Amino acid sequence: MVEERRLAVLRAIVEDYVSTEEPVGSKALVERHGLGVSPATVRNDMAVLEEEGLIHQPHTSAGRIPTDKGYRLFVDRLGTVKPLTAAEKRAISTFLEGAVDVDDVVRRSVRLLAQLTRQVAVVQYPILSQSTVRHVEVVALAPHRLLVVLILSSGRVEQRLVELDRDLDEAQVGDLRSQVNRAVVGQRLGVAADALARLRTDEAPADGPTSEVVGVLVDALSDHSSDQRVVVGGTANLARFGDGFDTVLRPMLEALEEQVVLLRLLGEATTGGAVTVRIGAEGPVEELAGTSVVTTGYGAGADMLSALGIVGPTRMDYPGTMAAVRAVARYMSRILDENNNA
Amino acid sequence: MVEERRLAVLRAIVEDYVSTEEPVGSKALVERHGLGVSPATVRNDMAVLEEEGLIHQPHTSAGRIPTDKGYRLFVDRLGTVKPLTAAEKRAISTFLEGAVDVDDVVRRSVRLLAQLTRQVAVVQYPILSQSTVRHVEVVALAPHRLLVVLILSSGRVEQRLVELDRDLDEAQVGDLRSQVNRAVVGQRLGVAADALARLRTDEAPADGPTSEVVGVLVDALSDHSSDQRVVVGGTANLARFGDGFDTVLRPMLEALEEQVVLLRLLGEATTGGAVTVRIGAEGPVEELAGTSVVTTGYGAGADMLSALGIVGPTRMDYPGTMAAVRAVARYMSRILDENNNA
DNA sequence: ATTGGCACTCGCGCCGGTGGAGTGCCAGGA
């Protein structure tokens, strides 16, 4: 029982500190939360919590603030994910339904996530390795110049310019187009790349234009760099972190510019459907101690292939944030899934 | 002559203040710049400059800082655009050459501009109204579901999903494809839209699938919303503005989230090839007093159709920034031009 | 018109005092 109350005290401290941004004292605690005990009792509890390294006081005779470890415990055992309101759900739904293509879905999701959490939102592009080739279009821009457009089942479109050594007439281009399409349409990306490579060695003379086009296509198919793209939104929410300029704001701004860093942040979140919370120095980017990352995987179909999440100060509303992250991931998965299969 | 020296003093004040970020006094001025006069003389000049509203002292017995009006004069009459180093030019060139498509050119440009100026860079997408339709591809994803891909001469690709009321077989799709292509390929966007509208009323029954596809295409052709897209980079440079949190950083973060605001910032810059400088409250966004905007137009061919630039604190290195903005715009125009015509 | 001299002003940083919030501890009571 006493242990239980102690945890209740921890929860109360976290909640109060998150909302007031100020160290919280024993008296304020008993007043604001209806724990049926006296401030003195709470003080004793706080002493224990401090010994366990869950809370910490900036200086003697100040209130307590949660440590990273305290937040950790709070998230793991105390936080009840607070469900979104019906209005919020409706907003998410209608906002995302309006998207016209994959880019748009991603853009809208970041925005949404940033608004819901009032944090900086990060969304990785949907990963394509599971998607198939829908169509390849070859257009002659000039006799010696082709535009190759690769259309994937996910709705993603890749385009590449090809310079040829020699000219090609319409018939040859048409020939090439149907040849390539026959080889790859309906295939997974990896398989398609293999099929093309075979096409190159088997059918075409090494010096022919097919070779060049096929080469470019193989590149485009194997090029996962666009999977690695990350979109960021809600940077304006950084403006709320007036304090912690050097501990939070500066490192975040720097991190947000570096796609690589962002990918590392999202990186380990793609396992399973759960929401991952990394608090303070637990993260892979040491400059971002002082911040927390809430991520989850998403993706069309059963696989969780890509990731999204938010970055914010350790002092944040975890239950609310986790709920929002999870919700956006689910809606996004659903939308992508529909586009993919329908 | 005395008037000349007074301007030299203003120039010196601007330069010193920009580099030191501190109010500059008479003594420091004569030391750091080789004006061959005594501090007292400079003080007299400063008194005059202050009366003219070109400089201003935060409080009695402090150094002077330039006013917006002072910067204005500096930019208009004193700033000699400093040419980029050969190394910088080479860097720009090689960096932009590596781009694979329009999106990539834009992304690389923002990055480049941010690095060169150490400010927040803003690049508007190239405007398409001058470009022509290269090809329209219609792919059947399912009997009742089409993917329409619009390929433009600028290299831009637009895609739209079309849901049909009834099913369509391969032959019908092929028919539709060639019909549409015959109508629009080679046309400017506006003209193409008209041609399509005519196609709809003339040839197809109103309830046929053509009608739906054509409708979507007309939308896509007339939809200039992607022209309105703006890409931002170098936000990490905001971290240098430790001071002026409320006057510079917060409003900028907010502005950067709003595409509309950014477009207003770039908006008036597309006339002619000159670099436009808007200082402090001169700009169209009143929250951004305290910041300056350096923009210029760019575009393939002769027309300046789109815009790019940077946003930073009024206290910035105008000559260097202007040079960088101009250079990036030129290189970008060149690259787009090559892609367009070759 | 320029210059050196000089008194003056004002912000910044330092210092010590004060008020108050919050603590730790203890002794008494359930």
Place this chain on the structure above:
DNA sequence: TCCTGGCACTCCACCGGCGCGAGTGCCAAT
């Protein structure tokens, strides 16, 4: 064994006063 009220204590945040120094404005001399 746990809770509670009381009490002395600690330490920060705030405030006003003070000296320093940078930088000015003015003036008389050249």
